[in-house]
Amino acid sequence: xxxxxxxxxxxxxxxxxxxxxxxxxxxxxxxxxxxxxxxxxxxxxxxxxxxxxxxxxxxxxxxxxxxxxxxxxxxxxxxxxxxxxxxxxxxxxxxxxxxxxxxxxxxxxxxxxxxxxxxxxxxxxxxxxxxxxxxxxxxxxxxxxxxxxxxxxxxxxxxxxxxxxxxxxxxxxxxxxxxxxxxxxxxxxxxxxxxxxxxxxxxxxxxxxxxxxxxxxxxxxxxxxxxxxxxxxxxxxxxxxxxxxxxxxxxxxxxxxxxxxxxxxxxxxxxxxxxxxxxxxx
Amino acid sequence: xxxxxxxxxxxxxxxxxxxxxxxxxxxxxxxxxxxxxxxxxxxxxxxxxxxxxxxxxxxxxxxxxxxxxxxxxxxxxxxxxxxxxxxxxxxxxxxxxxxxxxxxxxxxxxxxxxxxxxxxxxxxxxxxxxxxxxxxxxxxxxxxxxxxxxxxxxxxxxxxxxxxxxxxxxxxxxxxxxxxxxxxxxxxxxxxxxxxxxxxxxxxxxxxxxxxxxxxxxxxxxxxxxxxxxxxxxx
Numbered sequence: 173x174x175x176x177x178x179x180x181x182x183x184x185x186x187x188x189x190x191x192x193x194x195x196x197x198x199x200x201x202x203x204x205x206x207x208x209x210x211x212x213x214x215x216x217x218x219x220x221x222x223x224x225x226x227x228x229x230x231x232x233x234x235x236x237x238x239x240x241x242x243x244x245x246x247x248x249x250x251x252x253x254x255x256x257x258x259x260x261x262x263x264x265x266x267x268x269x270x271x272x273x274x275x276x277x278x279x280x281x282x283x284x285x286x287x288x289x290x291x292x293x294x295x296x297x298x299x300x301x302x303x304x305x306x307x308x309x310x311x312x313x314x315x316x317x318x319x320x321x322x323x324x325x326x327x328x329x330x331x332x333x334x335x336x337x338x339x340x341x342x343x344x345x346x347x348x349x350x351x352x353x354x355x356x357x358x359x360x361x362x363x364x365x366x367x368x369x370x371x372x373x374x375x376x377x378x379x380x381x382x383x384x385x386x387x388x389x390x391x392x393x394x395x396x397x398x399x400x401x402x403x404x405x406x407x408x409x410x411x412x413x414x415x416x417x418x419x420x421x422x423x424x425x426x427x428x429x430x431x432x433x434x435x436x437x438x439x440x441x442x443x444x445x446x447x448x449x450x451x452x453x454x
Numbered sequence: 455x456x457x458x459x460x461x462x463x464x465x466x467x468x469x470x471x472x473x474x475x476x477x478x479x480x481x482x483x484x485x486x487x488x489x490x491x492x493x494x495x496x497x498x499x500x501x502x503x504x505x506x507x508x509x510x511x512x513x514x515x516x517x518x519x520x521x522x523x524x525x526x527x528x529x530x531x532x533x534x535x536x537x538x539x540x541x542x543x544x545x546x547x548x549x550x551x552x553x554x555x556x557x558x559x560x561x562x563x564x565x566x567x568x569x570x571x572x573x574x575x576x577x578x579x580x581x582x583x584x585x586x587x588x589x590x591x592x593x594x595x596x597x598x599x600x601x602x603x604x605x606x607x608x609x610x611x612x613x614x615x616x617x618x619x620x621x622x623x624x625x626x627x628x629x630x631x632x633x634x635x636x637x638x639x640x641x642x643x644x645x646x647x648x649x650x651x652x653x654x655x656x657x658x659x660x661x662x663x664x665x666x667x668x669x670x671x672x673x674x675x676x677x678x679x680x681x682x683x684x685x686x687x688x689x
Contacts, residue, residue, distance in 0.1 A: 322556055325545075329553050333542045339502065339535075341528035341557040341605055 190230070190256040193263035194356060195363030198223040199374055200267055202364040203278045212281035212368075219364055220357040227356020230259065231349045275375055280368040303365045310358060317354075327351050455480050456609060456641065461510035463493075463500050470496040472665035473510070478658065480608075483635045483642045485652035485673060487686060488662035494645040495537050497662070498613045501643070502534030503527050514609050529557060533607035537614050539594040541601065543587035547578055550586050550597055554604030564604070570638075571600040574630060592623035596630070603634065609641045610634065616648045624648065628655050649686045653677050661686060 198219050205215035238251050282298040318324040329337040330347045338344050367374055410430065417429045456478040463471040470493045478484040486494050499505040501512055503524040512519040517530045524534065533554075541550050551571060555564035572579035575596040581589065586597060595615050602610060612631065616624040632655045634640050646652035653659050656673040661682060669682050676682050 325549055325553060326556055329542055329545065332544050335504070335536065336540050336542055337553065338524045339528070339540065340553045340601060341525050342553070343525050
């Protein structure tokens, strides 16, 4: 989740709150696909492709129109963010309309019984191992694409300085759509994996997804909005701290601690752990 | 050649460029001088497609400069270095250069162009892996010009490359610009507040005042013109 927010931020400078909605929608689409295709391993990449297409569509229709209408001042900076918030509500309502407000179940494709070493069973199970490997692979691929390829260079340039990128001959608007598409795919994967790795239950008002949004955003800020490894590191730190709080103190404190951590990072190191200072200046 | 006819560009109610006409021969260096607010930057932004015009025409060879976005003009051989060292601070020197040639299909040619840039500005070659953020003002300007050159332009629009630089560095940048015109056959429009420096290296000159042309002609004639001397050259 944090990865996909950083992706949109890096390629378009928009904080995309609808990301959670898209992840939720993707999880539902994943559920529908599993039901129809009957195979999780086909449904997952399909849902990612649909997530990418949907995300690109949103950028193409909504963000471009907004940019056309307001090109300067405070409105231009805020309108896209508010629009993504509105979209989040819209997606939730639509999901409720299509699939109803009750639970649907998305079954985990792998065993969730922990690995056994002789007599002891550890918490790590095939499903969570897969999720971990998947996230690491995704991060590596995305990092390589961003840092080493021409497309990645175009994506970064368009985010840092759209006008200069344009003068250099980059088709900035197309590159933005691509950035959203990649983020949409990552968000779809996050939505589905989160669901199957958790309880497997989905509802439009799913608390888990609200948490995913809030924590994804916090993790992205903690790690540095500029940096992909930062997003993963942020998610790890946040996860560890919250788990510790939950186990040793109280589950009720999780939210409070998460926000305190966010504020602390914003005060002490506003560019995030791995964010660079140069990123803020431009 | 670059032909501008009756061009008018407005900022809201204000006419930043008011009905101007001039032309620049192929392979020449034209200086556009004038004080702050004369409309120099507006003129450049209009020619590169960043700003739209109210009226008039502007063409480079048979290419209409008033139609289409900057990325379109770049593909037609028109490159613009905008005011204030237009480099991307978060990218390395080499990435900034590569950016200028990303649209080119022939990667080998793009590579060869990059070597040309390193030859023109050896300092950039020494710092190719450094972030542009760590460069000095002069090096940044070299990088900005180098980036524009990466698209192998036939027409190069330079907006105040001397801004904020030390006299010695300005001299060096101006020499490089003259070199780009003479050895590489590029046509250059150079916008400058440093009027004397620009006219000295230019073939022709246009003096802008409040969006209108106050004087124009051969650069040497403008330097000798008493009215231009007192008003713009300061002696």
